Amino acid sequence: MSDGYYSSKKTDDICDDVCGQGSKAAATMSRLKCVLRGFDLRTYLLLFLLMPFAIFAIYLHGQKFTYFFRPLWESPPKPFQTIPHYYNDNVTMQSLCTLHGWKIRETPRRVFDAVLFSNEKDLLTVRWKELYPYVTQFVLLESNSTFTGLPKPFVFKSNKDRFSFVEPRLTYGTIGGRFKKGENPFVEEAYQRVALDKLLRIAGIEEDDLLIMSDVDEIPSAHTIDLLRWCDDIPPVLHLQLKNYLYSFEYYVDSKSWRASVHRYSPGKTRYAHFRQSDVMLSDSGWHCSFCFRYISEFVFKMKAYSHSDRVRFSHYLNPKRIQDVICRGTNLFDMLPEEHTFREMIGKMGPVPRSYSAVHLPSYLLDKAEYYKYLLPGNCVRESQTEFI
Numbered sequence: 001m002s003d004g005y006y007s008s009k010k011t012d013d014i015c016d017d018v019c020g021q022g023s024k025a026a027a028t029m030s031r032l033k034c035v036l037r038g039f040d041l042r043t044y045l046l047l048f049l050l051m052p053f054a055i056f057a058i059y060l061h062g063q064k065f066t067y068f069f070r071p072l073w074e075s076p077p078k079p080f081q082t083i084p085h086y087y088n089d090n091v092t093m094q095s096l097c098t099l100h101g102w103k104i105r106e107t108p109r110r111v112f113d114a115v116l117f118s119n120e121k122d123l124l125t126v127r128w129k130e131l132y133p134y135v136t137q138f139v140l141l142e143s144n145s146t147f148t149g150l151p152k153p154f155v156f157k158s159n160k161d162r163f164s165f166v167e168p169r170l171t172y173g174t175i176g177g178r179f180k181k182g183e184n185p186f187v188e189e190a191y192q193r194v195a196l197d198k199l200l201r202i203a204g205i206e207e208d209d210l211l212i213m214s215d216v217d218e219i220p221s222a223h224t225i226d227l228l229r230w231c232d233d234i235p236p237v238l239h240l241q242l243k244n245y246l247y248s249f250e251y252y253v254d255s256k257s258w259r260a261s262v263h264r265y266s267p268g269k270t271r272y273a274h275f276r277q278s279d280v281m282l283s284d285s286g287w288h289c290s291f292c293f294r295y296i297s298e299f300v301f302k303m304k305a306y307s308h309s310d311r312v313r314f315s316h317y318l319n320p321k322r323i324q325d326v327i328c329r330g331t332n333l334f335d336m337l338p339e340e341h342t343f344r345e346m347i348g349k350m351g352p353v354p355r356s357y358s359a360v361h362l363p364s365y366l367l368d369k370a371e372y373y374k375y376l377l378p379g380n381c382v383r384e385s386q387t388e389f390i
């Protein structure tokens, strides 16, 4: 055999396996044809073995794939102008207002705390206990429809006894759902927020009263609201930077929650909303505890009911055993990648949320009733089995 044959053998193993069987016919086959046959085999393998796997993998992880490239297709929002927040128990309100560059008022503003309620009974209690000393009127609206158009009972109404401590300061309203099939959940949400505006007027809100706009699970700290009601010249619309927690106060995620806001009410102008409404934000103003539920059934309900319910791509996501496992590992209920705008932050946040062992600077009522709210405190990720129903 010639040297030429040997060198081609080294560089073309597949061809040799397929074609170099030593028959006379194979020997006469042109080299090009031989290479093509090798290519056919590889294509064949790819199509019939790898493609189904690839399609299956894209089906399972396609969303992750697009999310991973978020930094390329979505630019980060304009950064907020963050106002430094000064606070210590032992510093007078006069000094605190001055430190923020504001003047102190003769009398504090009246404060209205308005929420759309779904089923978060425990967090509502913690919230109202935290804010109670400073709130003039608690305004709560609930619908018998979730944002995704599923029927739900009037949970607050049937648990009103639990909230008797706010009775004299409560304006409560219900609204019937529209139950439009297949509609974008944000439409039902907007509809409910408009109704909440009406309820606020019924509650007697007036010019320059302080209005807190936030979800039930976004809890401003009491001292933040006290500061804002006592100081003059605060911005007319101020977002609150809250600490993000997941499942309980055991999993501290980051400090990037910004949707909650406080408004100096302006009749005819102020509209209840949950999106960005200004560029200023007050640092370290409270807590945002997402999916902080006592019972697994409440996780299932929320996963189906909330505005991003399209994230439940597979029914096994709703399996109670899986949910319990996810809670104790600090991983994602929807198996999603972190929603970040830079690769550095996204990669930094991949994997489970590390446990925190701190229960310092949490809403005071959590510690007053630590035994009852055990599941929200560090070291208690296992949810008790359900004994009551909503």
Ligand SMILES: *[C@@H]1O[C@H](CO)[C@@H](O)[C@H](O)[C@H]1NC(C)=O
Residues within 6 Å of the ligand: 090
């Ligand atoms: C709090 O303030 C008072 C009066 O200004 C002072 O006597 C006291 O030592 C302060 N306590 C702390 C813990 O700083």
Ligand SMILES: *[C@@H]1O[C@H](CO)[C@@H](O)[C@H](O)[C@H]1NC(C)=O
Residues within 6 Å of the ligand: 144, 151, 174, 175, 176, 177
């Ligand atoms: C929802 O509430 C409205 C008003 O209270 C009522 O008319 C309607 O029948 C309720 N729908 C469901 C499905 O409960």
